[in-house]
Amino acid sequence: MLIQIAWRNVWRNKVRSLVVVIAVALGLWAGVFSDAFMQGMADQQIYSVIHTKTGHIQLNEPCFLQNHDLQLRMDHADSLTSEISAMPGVAAVSAILQQTSMASTSASSAGVMINAVDPDDQQKVSDLYTMMVAGSWFERSTRSNPIVIGQGLANKLKVKEKSRMVLTLQTDQGEIVYGAFKVVGIFKSQDSEYDKLTVFVRRQDLLPLIHLPESTATSITVLLNNTEDTEVKMAELNSRYKDLQIQSWTEITPMLQMMSSAMTLTNIIFVGIILIALAFGIINTMLMAVMDRTREIGMLASIGMKPGQIFWMIMLETVFLSITGAIFGLVASILMVNWFGRSGIDLGMLAEGINSVGFSTTVYPGLSTAMYAIIACMVVVIALIAGIFPARRAISLKPASAVRGE
């Protein structure tokens, strides 16, 4: 009956309770939605980095990543690639030969990172081929060597589709050679810095130019079916290829991983602060409710209701009041998060700034079930803490003076 009394007591002063319910609902709604927005942005960035740049796992000769030295190459990359492709859970594998270089046109020149790939394989590990703003991903057949470049670089070198450019290359002996390439495609990824630096050529074109055998590569990119499998597959690859350096996306871009965990923490703190602010409103309302009911509480204590029961009656009222608001707030947020999670929020107006730091211009908010659960628990905990003050006030009332109305 205590539960029944507490619940009904919440609705005695409808206006007062509704104000709190609405405040809690709005506060949580705002908090949860912005959490979901931030989380969506972070998740999306992780997704896009994995699916355009890093893949889930990369394999290199040890130390290659430090100096990009061609001496540190994998001679049998192709057999490695087919071995790894056969592993369960692996979606796609692509062998890449990376080399830093200088790209020149008659107008200008710029430092670039060459990625020599097998276009078909690369297309399976990276979505970059969907981000073409001119030309296509190596579809056009040309007599000279085809090259796909980022938009930033195209602007810098003042080249268009079908323009020619020269790459300064280095053989593994340190000899300088030149290669002429024809632009067949220009891409625009979500990271404009990446677009200023990155070019793709075919491995079959580059290898002869630098006198390397056909199956040579410096890196192998692995895309998995599920991001969650990364750790497991890492362990598998590590035991299989002990002399290679194997890195997961979290190691390749530690900032990304850090950002993701920092985001979760920030989100919890953010909602926590909102809840603490709301707690003051809840405490205030409940103290008022207790003061209004001094005589009634005195009567209850007089006829034999134990202090513990009175305490829990007020605690329950506080929890019910808060949870009612929280339910409305959470339902509203879930609906809104799901809606915008599907349709996305277009940040077109702010795009320039956002784009250059590697975020997509359309954000798909999303929050994990775990996060909703954490927030729900936080509401209950905060409500219980907030309830302590009015509940203690209620049991501190002396029955004799309370019935006298003091």
Add this chain to the structure above:
Amino acid sequence: MAVIEISSLTKTYNETTVPVHALNGVDLQFEKGEFTAIVGPSGCGKTTLLNMMGGLDAPSSGEVLVENEDITRMKAGPLVEYRLNNIGFIFQSYNLIPVLTVEENVQFIMELQHRNKKEVRDRVDHLLQVMGISDKKTVRPKFLSGGQQQRVAVARALASKPKFILADEPTANLDSKSTDTLLDLMAELNEQEQMTFIFSTHDQRVMDKAKRIITMEDGKVISDVKVSN
């Protein structure tokens, strides 16, 4: 045998700037089945005395024996339990829980006592019948008249099967007709079930119905007479 024995009871309120001697050495005995009115001018200590007898407040000195047990020495916890199971209370107002129906208000005290469901249901029905408010069972207190509310309060007090019922000015807010109805019902319960009622009042009608009248002044009993009517 006396149900209640009060000896040398004093109560001084010290929280005020000038100490108030609300009770100045009260000695009284109450037998089972009494129907007693405590009367006297405002501030003479009626409420204070009833509070001491009900274990709602501690006296400054003296004792209150209920069936030979000194309730003034009880610790807070056991005292609440004692009140619940032994004393019925009726106040001037704010007797009922506004969010519960008439029926639930009466049930509530028995649930605090952990009585079994069947017993609760039967007793509630019976008591509401006796008090003549069966038709208002499912109504909330605010839809009842003052007299009806007090009748529910009596039913609630009886529901816990107390040793005696203390009523502090139970009719103060009632019109004369409701006062009569309430008093008649209480007198009937007193006659038929030997329920002990001790109440304070300013109301001449109530005094007329009482079988014993204790008059107080300045925290002292100045007269104590049995009346036969």
